Amino acid sequence: MTSYNLRTLVVGAVIAILVAGVISYFASANPDGLEKAQEELGVAGPAHSPVEVPAVAFQEYNLKWIGEGFWSNAVAGVVGAMAVLAILLGVGRLLVRSKAKAPGAAGT
Amino acid sequence: MHIASGFLSPPVWAGAAVVSAGALAASLALARRHLDDRRVPLMGVMGAFIFAAQMVNFPVLPGTSGHLGGGFLLGILLGAPLGIIVMASVLAVQSLLFQDGGIEALGANIFIMGVLPCLLGAAVRGLWLRPKPGAAAYAVTLIAGILAIVAGATGVILLLWLSDSLPRSISLVHALGLMGGIHAGIGVVEGVVSAAVVKFVLSTRRDAVLGPLGPDYAKGATQ
Numbered sequence: 500m501t502s503y504n505l506r507t508l509v510v511g512a513v514i515a516i517l518v519a520g521v522i523s524y525f526a527s528a529n530p531d532g533l534e535k536a537q538e539e540l541g542v543a544g545p546a547h548s549p550v551e552v553p554a555v556a557f558q559e560y561n562l563k564w565i566g567e568g569f570w571s572n573a574v575a576g577v578v579g580a581m582a583v584l585a586i587l588l589g590v591g592r593l594l595v596r597s598k599a600k601a602p603g604a605a606g607t
Numbered sequence: 608m609h610i611a612s613g614f615l616s617p618p619v620w621a622g623a624a625v626v627s628a629g630a631l632a633a634s635l636a637l638a639r640r641h642l643d644d645r646r647v648p649l650m651g652v653m654g655a656f657i658f659a660a661q662m663v664n665f666p667v668l669p670g671t672s673g674h675l676g677g678g679f680l681l682g683i684l685l686g687a688p689l690g691i692i693v694m695a696s697v698l699a700v701q702s703l704l705f706q707d708g709g710i711e712a713l714g715a716n717i718f719i720m721g722v723l724p725c726l727l728g729a730a731v732r733g734l735w736l737r738p739k740p741g742a743a744a745y746a747v748t749l750i751a752g753i754l755a756i757v758a759g760a761t762g763v764i765l766l767l768w769l770s771d772s773l774p775r776s777i778s779l780v781h782a783l784g785l786m787g788g789i790h791a792g793i794g795v796v797e798g799v800v801s802a803a804v805v806k807f808v809l810s811t812r813r814d815a816v817l818g819p820l821g822p823d824y825a826k827g828a829t830q
Contacts, residue, residue, distance in 0.1 A: 504648045507812055511652020519659030526664040527672035532789040533608050533763060535671040540782055545613025546772045550711050552612075557705050560662055576662055579700055584655040586696045591647030594638045 519576030612709025624714030634688035673793030682728020694721030752798025760790035
């Protein structure tokens with residue numbers, strides 16, 4: 500890991516944590532564009548049978564055991580953002596390594 | 608703009624899933640050939656940032672909010688293939704951990720908020736890779752940003768309509784107008800935020816933005 504890559508990771512992660520963990524608490528609670536449009540168009544509810552994904556730890560963007568609140572929202576936001584970061588670093592690493600191994604794929 | 612569970616009919620969500628799976632597979636194949644170490648951290652932190660930014664709903668019209676899409680921004684910064692991989696990861700985490708977006712609608716949501724805006728972002732990427740992006744880059748980014756969100760909004764209405772999820776009494780044109788109008792406002796924010804983030808990242812990690820997965824590669828201008 501070169502130092503500039505490490506700096507990108509640290510700076511990027513700090514920005515994401517601040518946005519997901521702090522700023523998001525002050526987000527507008529109004530329905531989003533799609534929800535509002537469905538409301539105005541008179542869409543009553545799902546027309547097909549919905550598939551429920553069991554809530555493992557979070558009820559929407561809050562801890563399911565606590566409900567809405569600053570810290571509950573902060574934990575949800577930070578865990579979600581870090582999960583995305585971890586997945587992408589993992590996928591990226593796998594892709595770069597498989598490139599190095601692939602015959603005939605010498606550099607770009 | 609996440610389509611919730613139960614709003615798409617099985618043929619529609621299955622069709623969208625096939626299209627998005629194809630786009631994701633093609634993106635992974637391209638990334639496998641061209642991805643290099645410099646770009647992985649940027650990919651990761653941009654994914655985390657877009658997850659975060661999508662939590663921040665801002666008011667658009669009275670009683671209505673919107674949030675950043677992010678796919679358009681990723682298309683500019685990373686090119687379409689890496690952008691699609693990042694958006695698929697963000698949308699999968701939202702759907703699986705936070706019940707945001709139906710699990711069966713994941714393919715449709717990846718198409719609407721990933722494939723479509725990433726391709727549009729990649730189309731204007733070249734303007735930002737010039738030595739000094741000028742007013743044209745900002746103007747085109749604003750317009751294309753609006754277009755990316757409105758195109759997605761149009762796609763959502765068409766998928767809902769195909770799924771018989773709009774009331775019969777509503778005309779398709781009316782639904783498209785309403786959804787498109789709301790999202791034009793969200794699109795302005797998308798365009799402005801995208802330009803600002805691209806400018807910031809270019810000023811700090813230009814080397815990670817340039818790279819062999821975008822229009823720049825075709826022109827041979829990789830560095």
